[in-house]
Amino acid sequence: MLAYFLKRLLATIPIALGVTVVSFLLVYIAPGDPLNAIAPADAPAEVISALRATYGLDRPMPVRYGLWLERALHGDLGASIASGRSVVSEVLAAVSNTLLLAGMAAAVGVTLGCVLGALAGYRVGSSIDRVASAVSVVGVSVPHYWLGLVLTIVFSVKLGWLPAMGAGPGDSEGWAWDMAHLRHLVLPAATLCVIPMGIITRTVRALVADTLNQEFVVSLRARGLPASRIFRHVAKNAAPTVLAVTGLQVGYLMGGSILVETVFAWPGTGFLLNTAIFQRDIPLLQGTILVLCLFFVVLNLFVDMLQPWFDPRIARA
Amino acid sequence: MNTAMAAVTLIDPAPAVAAAPGRSYWGLVLRQLRRDPVAMTAAIVLLLLVAAALLAPWISPADPYKASMLKRLLPPGSPGHWLGTDELGRDMLTRLIYGGRMSLVIGVVPVLAAFVIGTGIGLVAGYVGGWVNMAIMRTLDVFYAFPSVLLAVAIAGALGPGMSNSMIALTMVFIPQVVRVAESVTTQVRHLDYVDAARLSGDSALGIIRHHVLGNVIGPVFVYATGLVSVSMILASGLSFLGLGVKPPEPEWGLMLNTLRSAIYSQPLLAALPGAMIFVTSMAFNLLADGIRSAMDIKR
Numbered sequence: 001m002l003a004y005f006l007k008r009l010l011a012t013i014p015i016a017l018g019v020t021v022v023s024f025l026l027v028y029i030a031p032g033d034p035l036n037a038i039a040p041a042d043a044p045a046e047v048i049s050a051l052r053a054t055y056g057l058d059r060p061m062p063v064r065y066g067l068w069l070e071r072a073l074h075g076d077l078g079a080s081i082a083s084g085r086s087v088v089s090e091v092l093a094a095v096s097n098t099l100l101l102a103g104m105a106a107a108v109g110v111t112l113g114c115v116l117g118a119l120a121g122y123r124v125g126s127s128i129d130r131v132a133s134a135v136s137v138v139g140v141s142v143p144h145y146w147l148g149l150v151l152t153i154v155f156s157v158k159l160g161w162l163p164a165m166g167a168g169p170g171d172s173e174g175w176a177w178d179m180a181h182l183r184h185l186v187l188p189a190a191t192l193c194v195i196p197m198g199i200i201t202r203t204v205r206a207l208v209a210d211t212l213n214q215e216f217v218v219s220l221r222a223r224g225l226p227a228s229r230i231f232r233h234v235a236k237n238a239a240p241t242v243l244a245v246t247g248l249q250v251g252y253l254m255g256g257s258i259l260v261e262t263v264f265a266w267p268g269t270g271f272l273l274n275t276a277i278f279q280r281d282i283p284l285l286q287g288t289i290l291v292l293c294l295f296f297v298v299l300n301l302f303v304d305m306l307q308p309w310f311d312p313r314i315a316r317a
Numbered sequence: 318m319n320t321a322m323a324a325v326t327l328i329d330p331a332p333a334v335a336a337a338p339g340r341s342y343w344g345l346v347l348r349q350l351r352r353d354p355v356a357m358t359a360a361i362v363l364l365l366l367v368a369a370a371l372l373a374p375w376i377s378p379a380d381p382y383k384a385s386m387l388k389r390l391l392p393p394g395s396p397g398h399w400l401g402t403d404e405l406g407r408d409m410l411t412r413l414i415y416g417g418r419m420s421l422v423i424g425v426v427p428v429l430a431a432f433v434i435g436t437g438i439g440l441v442a443g444y445v446g447g448w449v450n451m452a453i454m455r456t457l458d459v460f461y462a463f464p465s466v467l468l469a470v471a472i473a474g475a476l477g478p479g480m481s482n483s484m485i486a487l488t489m490v491f492i493p494q495v496v497r498v499a500e501s502v503t504t505q506v507r508h509l510d511y512v513d514a515a516r517l518s519g520d521s522a523l524g525i526i527r528h529h530v531l532g533n534v535i536g537p538v539f540v541y542a543t544g545l546v547s548v549s550m551i552l553a554s555g556l557s558f559l560g561l562g563v564k565p566p567e568p569e570w571g572l573m574l575n576t577l578r579s580a581i582y583s584q585p586l587l588a589a590l591p592g593a594m595i596f597v598t599s600m601a602f603n604l605l606a607d608g609i610r611s612a613m614d615i616k617r
Contacts, residue, residue, distance in 0.1 A: 015462050016462075018456070018459030019459060019462050023471075026472075027475070029475050030476065137604065138600070141599045141600035142599075142600075143554060143571075143595045143596055145574070146574060146591075146593070146596060149581065149588065152581060157582055157585055252465070252466070254464060255465070256466040256467075259559065262558075262559060273470060276474070277561065282475070285471070285474055285475065289467065293462055293467070296463070
């Protein structure tokens with residue numbers, strides 16, 4: 001078991017390093033001089049070269065990567081070119097908002113997906129199975145930014161039940177666990193939960209239907225085990241795959257929420273990325289991407305570590 | 318040989334005739350697909366969308382760029398404008414038809430490009446094996462560590478907004494996924510006896526890949542790629558929605574959805590139309606891809 005954990009941990013290191021390289025290289029595929037964003041167009045050559053030295057832009061690329069990585073490891077991702085504030089503090093504030101939204105969406109989506117998928121898997125070909133198929137097709141086909149707009153139209157514009165924008169009432173700073181804030185979370189989370197719901201429904205349905213067809217279930221039935229006990233066997237067989245898919249989905253939601261955050265003006269990483277891109281603020285773009293991806297890598301590692309708890313065979317392989 | 322064939326035909330002509338048009342694997346797949354009502358409906362919807370996009374200049378009732386300040390945000394059902402007009406008074410039906418051109422191109426082209434490039438890289442990685450395989454696959458693992466939307470936004474954002482940049486970004490998102498499928502099939506095929514036989518008989522590596530490996534690899538990769546089209550449609554229009562793709566005044570569904578957002582209070586139905594087009598298209602691609610997948614699942 002310990003060997004499995006160590007192996008997984010070691011395998012993650014090169015991936016994490018690779019992620020830093022890709023994030024770093026993003027600066028280089030950006031056209032134009034990053035200094036254009038700070039230096040006035042008519043700045044004299046000496047000022048430009050002084051600025052270049054300040055930001056370390058006059059050094060060769062591998063050196064710059066090394067310096068950048070060293071600072072990043074110390075929690076310093078530089079300063080935002082546009083606002084001058086520390087990238088790390090801006091990113092962390094936004095990540096907590098995104099995490100809240102993605103976490104809520106995943107929790108709702110996965111729960112509903114598991115219930116619907118299990119019901120469909122138990123009754124293949126029934127009307128609930130057809131509902132489940134429809135949900136999973138719609139879940140993966142719907143442009144979620146459009147769904148967000150439609151939900152806004154129905155529940156904010158027409159019915160006036162829920163707020164359409166922001167993460168809290170008017171002038172409130174930051175998140176709080178009260179009704180006023182939760183009301184703001186409902187629409188974005190409902191929009192975003194459709195994606196994991198569709199995929200989890202499909203996965204669970206296939207797993208449950210498959211497990212129920214296996215001989216050991218037939219023999220359990222023959223021995224007269226009650227349905228609830230048999231369900232426990234089915235659930236245990238489905239758990240590792242569902243867990244793995246859920247982990248991936250939470251990661252995708254962290255990244256995918258950018259579009260939904262734009263629709264609902266949710267102050268998360270999507271909002272931050274938008275600002276970074278349109279103000280050509282490359283350090284902020286780089287920092288946000290890096291933090292989100294490292295989060296995704298760690299999340300996958302965590303899921304891998306949990307797997308053997310459900311299925312010890314995974315650790316022995 | 319000829320006489321034997323003739324004898325078979327004489328004894329039982331029916332199966333020979335029936336099998337003749339669809340004897341090939343792809344012929345069988347097509348026949349299977351034609352019996353799938355859901356996939357056929359999806360295919361017809363897509364055909365209509367493609368036909369409308371191709372024939373846009375001839376079937377559109379108006380000029381997609383002609384604005385009119387007097388006729389802004391007319392509701393669907395207005396005289397002369399069946400689906401109303403947008404925030405600049407341009408005919409909505411016309412712009413939705415023209416929008417299909419852009420949206421289909423920016424959604425389908427990245428998948429095609431990734432299909433070609435990814436299959437190429439996957440074939441090399443799988444066939445050559447060894448350290449080349451290691452280098453390619455471990456590099457791609459890194460791209461797998463990026464959630465796809467985030468990678469697309471990051472690349473498109475760094476390259477700067479624009480239609481071609483958004484297509485490049487999506488192509489780069491899909492290449493690693495296609496390579497994984499192509500590589501795993503190639504690795505399986507490479508060790509089959511008939512490939513060894515071809516190598517022993519002195520066939521060149523390129524020749525073996527072309528004649529013996531490609532045919533086996535293309536099917537699974539094709540199925541995978543068809544499944545990517547709907548994702549690509551949503552992402553491509555999503556990038557335009559964010560302002561990272563097609564630029565105004567070009568008609569494109571994602572971009573139209575964005576510019577009409579201000580109208581959700583005055584003309585909600587109008588504001589939702591472009592997104593409904595993306596939804597229908599992406600759903601049709603999804604259902605067709607499901608149909609193709611199960612049709613190709615027949616035993617050869």
